[in-house]
Amino acid sequence: MSDATNNRLEQLLSRFAQGDRLALARLITLVENRSADVATVMERLYSRAGQAHVVGITGPPGAGKSTLIDRLVTKLRARKQQVAVLAIDPSSPFSGGAVLGDRVRMGDHYSDPGVYIRSLSTRGSHGGLSRAARQIVTLLEAFKFDAIIVETAGVGQTELDIMDLAHTTVVVTVPEGGDGIQIMKAGLNEIADIFVVNKADRDGADRVKAELELNVHLRGGDGWRPPVLLTEAANDRGIEPLMQQLDRHLEYLRTHTDPQAERQHRAHEFVEILTGQLEERAKNALGNGSARELVESVRAGRLNPYTAARMLLDDQTAIGALLGKTVLDC
Amino acid sequence: MSDATNNRLEQLLSRFAQGDRLALARLITLVENRSADVATVMERLYSRAGQAHVVGITGPPGAGKSTLIDRLVTKLRARKQQVAVLAIDPSSPFSGGAVLGDRVRMGDHYSDPGVYIRSLSTRGSHGGLSRAARQIVTLLEAFKFDAIIVETAGVGQTELDIMDLAHTTVVVTVPEGGDGIQIMKAGLNEIADIFVVNKADRDGADRVKAELELNVHLRGGDGWRPPVLLTEAANDRGIEPLMQQLDRHLEYLRTHTDPQAERQHRAHEFVEILTGQLEERAKNALGNGSARELVESVRAGRLNPYTAARMLLDDQTAIGALLGKTVLDC
Numbered sequence: 120m121s122d123a124t125n126n127r128l129e130q131l132l133s134r135f136a137q138g139d140r141l142a143l144a145r146l147i148t149l150v151e152n153r154s155a156d157v158a159t160v161m162e163r164l165y166s167r168a169g170q171a172h173v174v175g176i177t178g179p180p181g182a183g184k185s186t187l188i189d190r191l192v193t194k195l196r197a198r199k200q201q202v203a204v205l206a207i208d209p210s211s212p213f214s215g216g217a218v219l220g221d222r223v224r225m226g227d228h229y230s231d232p233g234v235y236i237r238s239l240s241t242r243g244s245h246g247g248l249s250r251a252a253r254q255i256v257t258l259l260e261a262f263k264f265d266a267i268i269v270e271t272a273g274v275g276q277t278e279l280d281i282m283d284l285a286h287t288t289v290v291v292t293v294p295e296g297g298d299g300i301q302i303m304k305a306g307l308n309e310i311a312d313i314f315v316v317n318k319a320d321r322d323g324a325d326r327v328k329a330e331l332e333l334n335v336h337l338r339g340g341d342g343w344r345p346p347v348l349l350t351e352a353a354n355d356r357g358i359e360p361l362m363q364q365l366d367r368h369l370e371y372l373r374t375h376t377d378p379q380a381e382r383q384h385r386a387h388e389f390v391e392i393l394t395g396q397l398e399e400r401a402k403n404a405l406g407n408g409s410a411r412e413l414v415e416s417v418r419a420g421r422l423n424p425y426t427a428a429r430m431l432l433d434d435q436t437a438i439g440a441l442l443g444k445t446v447l448d449c
Numbered sequence: 450m451s452d453a454t455n456n457r458l459e460q461l462l463s464r465f466a467q468g469d470r471l472a473l474a475r476l477i478t479l480v481e482n483r484s485a486d487v488a489t490v491m492e493r494l495y496s497r498a499g500q501a502h503v504v505g506i507t508g509p510p511g512a513g514k515s516t517l518i519d520r521l522v523t524k525l526r527a528r529k530q531q532v533a534v535l536a537i538d539p540s541s542p543f544s545g546g547a548v549l550g551d552r553v554r555m556g557d558h559y560s561d562p563g564v565y566i567r568s569l570s571t572r573g574s575h576g577g578l579s580r581a582a583r584q585i586v587t588l589l590e591a592f593k594f595d596a597i598i599v600e601t602a603g604v605g606q607t608e609l610d611i612m613d614l615a616h617t618t619v620v621v622t623v624p625e626g627g628d629g630i631q632i633m634k635a636g637l638n639e640i641a642d643i644f645v646v647n648k649a650d651r652d653g654a655d656r657v658k659a660e661l662e663l664n665v666h667l668r669g670g671d672g673w674r675p676p677v678l679l680t681e682a683a684n685d686r687g688i689e690p691l692m693q694q695l696d697r698h699l700e701y702l703r704t705h706t707d708p709q710a711e712r713q714h715r716a717h718e719f720v721e722i723l724t725g726q727l728e729e730r731a732k733n734a735l736g737n738g739s740a741r742e743l744v745e746s747v748r749a750g751r752l753n754p755y756t757a758a759r760m761l762l763d764d765q766t767a768i769g770a771l772l773g774k775t776v777l778d779c
Contacts (some may be wrong), residue, residue: 162759397731401723402720428726429488
């Protein structure tokens with residue numbers, strides 16, 4: 120890394136530490152662009168993280184998640200909390216253009232300096248999305264937000280993975296036909312700490328609530344039992360009980376720490392960080408020509424990619440040279 | 450690798466080459482379990498792949514994808530094709546238990562020796578799902594199926610990534626309110642080669658069709674323009690036109706090869722394979738204690754995981770020893 124780059128990064132980190140929003144935004148952009156500086160940034164800020172309540176909000180499209188978040192932000196602001204919202208958008212992988220709508224509703228909060236709203240494009244992420252989400256949440260924690268709300272729209276494996284980041288995961292559904300079943304099919308019931316049946320003024324809300332409660336009951340077990348709440352976010356109804364359950368769950372987590380689970384969590388996080396960095400380094404090294412001939416043979420279709428991977432990996436020196444810092448810094 | 454393991458693997462590969470379904474199933478299980486043998490298997494079978502038409506079927510839950518696939522399989526069987534269906538289930542990441550229903554409808558084909566149906570659990574996959582899907586499709590291609598149908602249920606980033614595997618991607622929707630918009634918000638319009646509005650006997654089918662056609666029109670450009678078809682899979686209507694469009698798209702791909710795109714595709718595949726193997730090796734090496742002290746410090750919370758990753762990666766010898774074959778074979 121050159122001295123100039125180093126200096127720029129130091130300035131950015133110092134402004135970040137002073138609470139400069141622009142510095143926060145710039146660091147998030149580094150993560151989005153998978154800059155080579157991300158590892159340094161994360162290492163420096165990691166120890167500053169860990170005080171916020173990270174709340175995940177997920178559920179099928181059209182469940183009213185954004186409106187619900189909007190209402191929650193209002194309540195959190197009334198408590199004088201600093202709030203960050205990270206919306207992980209199913210925007211196009213090609214154009215990067217999200218359809219308007221959800222974002223617009225948050226309008227009131229955009230002008231509030233106590234609220235930071237950022238959406239993370241899924242464009243071209245190819246598996247890097249949950250890693251980027253983890254890093255951005257660490258940045259937001261290090262920036263000393265009190266509450267961080269992570270919204271994933273859509274239902275899928277990456278979205279389930281991202282919800283792992285949250286201390287408290289709220290699964291939002293609506294009283295439409297078969298919605299309780301869809302939640303269960305999508306595996307969302309397994310990650311829910313709190314269920315919300317939104318748009319509860321529609322027919323069937325009580326039925327979906329009963330389905331979800333039965334599911335919670337059948338799961339049984341000790342410990343936290345996910346409550347099922349009815350809300351009408353659009354009419355600002357049911358938000359206070361949701362806030363109370365969020366508080367209750369955070370309190371539960373504080374009084375029920377499991378040292379073994381924490382050790383596992385740290386080990387899991389480490390593997391994710393290490394493999395993420397290996398992946399970035401391998402991509403850069405291949406792109407930069409450290410393994411030019413091999414890549415060219417694969418590109419031309421002359422060499423089986425699995426054979427090429429084995430050739431690289433079987434050679435301790437080659438893989439050390441490919442991934443070690445010395446070569447990459449040349 | 451021990452001689453006994455080697456022998457067992459050789460027998461499996463030889464039975465696979467003779468068309469033994471049980472050997473195919475065993476190899477798929479190796480992939481699901483992320484066995485250390487997967488790299489060897491893929492290297493051996495990679496060159497046998499590449500003749501099948503890989504068709505991706507995706508779209509929101511409840512769109513009738515399974516019924517549509519059921520009808521397509523019937524048509525393909527009438528042409529005497531050998532057909533594989535890979536259903537990628539949003540089953541629980543914890544219990545691994547999928548809710549019954551979708552799978553049941555395929556009942557007729559389960560007893561047909563010309564059809565192979567397999568569902569891939571998403572349980573505990575954490576980012577490895579699209580890699581596993583790619584490997585299983587390579588296995589199915591190497592087994593010489595004529596058509597391979599990959600179904601992803603749910604809508605999300607991983608599901609979009611998986612559709613990259615398909616030669617032809619069919620996006621299925623229904624005439625429900627706002628469904629066309631949801632498709633676009635989820636980025637599905639960008640990956641569609643063919644749109645299907647299923648359950649077209651319901652109100653609004655023509656409107657959704659018009660929305661999707663407008664979207665195709667606005668995208669403009671040369672080359673393939675995704676047709677929008679109306680189907681009623683449950684009533685076996687509209688399936689023949691879909692078959693014709695699948696044929697037409699395959700023919701289009703055959704007559705419009707882009708050497709540059711193929712080179713890029715191979716390079717992309719190689720990076721994915723290499724980083725996947727790096728990830729597996731790193732996980733195994735960390736688990737097996739090659740970096741015991743470091744991992745223990747992270748687990749105990751004494752060492753920042755980003756610092757630990759940097760320490761490993763900055764040391765060429767350490768990373769070579771961690772990932773190189775010699776150490777892992779000890």
